[in-house]
Amino acid sequence: MLNLAQLPGLLVGFRVLIAPLLLVDAMDHQTSIWFLVGYVLAILSDIFDGIIARRLGVSTPQLRQADSWADIWLFSCLALSTWWVHPDVLQQLRVPLLVAVAAQFSLFGISLIKFRKFPSFHTYTAKAWGIALLVATLSLFGWGDSRALWVAITACLVNSLEEIVMTLVLAKWHCDVLSLFHALKLRQSELINSVEKG
Known part of the structure; x- marks a missing residue:
């Protein structure tokens, strides 16, 4: 019998498993409706794993890091699928795409250097990016429209x-630091605690 506390972890695992299926569908340089269905289901799992984990009180740092790794894996599979099916679009947008990728790698590098861990903030802007990417993916793979990629x-x-x-x-x-505003408040709290301890 399923323990509800295990559900967020299972949703993260579902996303890890479904990501390579996108690659399988895109290997022949075209995709079926199941590509979009799979991607939408993966995004829904990303939305609900955090919500359920918080509701059940099982939102641990380990789970949230696993969630971030699952996102990286999913988006990597999506990027390779896009390269196979829509290489012309990626060529047209190569400069802004390379800038965006460089910004992401800079974030990863700074976090690894400072904390020896990848970031796992799950900010509001990350959620907005996820929604924008969902719309762009549906538009590109569903109707061949690349404008939403911008x-x-x-x-x-x-x-x-x-x-x-x-x-x-x-x-x-x-x-789970939702914004720069929240980070600044957290930093202020850290400073107050260090002064009190000192």
Whole structure:
């Protein structure tokens, strides 16, 4: 019998498993309706794993890090699928895409250097980026319309820059810090606690 406390972890695992199926569907340089169905289900699992984990009180740093790794894996599979099916679009947008990728890698690098961990903030801007990417994916793979990719790229840049600043601001690694405003409040609390302890 399923223990409800295990459900968020199972949703993260579901996303890990479904991501390579996107690649399988895209290997012949075209995709079926199941590609979009799979991607939408993966995004729904991403939305609900955090909600359920918080409701059940099982939102641990380990689970949230696993969630972040599952996202990276999903988006990597999506990127490779896009390269196979829509290489012309990626060529046209290569400069802004490379800037967005560089911003993400900069975030990862700064976090690894400072905290020896990948970031796992799950900010509002990350959620906005996820929604923008969902719309862009549906538009591109469903109707061949790439215009929404500009919004997704912009959202990625905004999210990356915000989380870079947050990483620089915070003294310790934290997960589930919703915005730069929240990070600044957390940093202030850290400073007060260090003064009181000192």
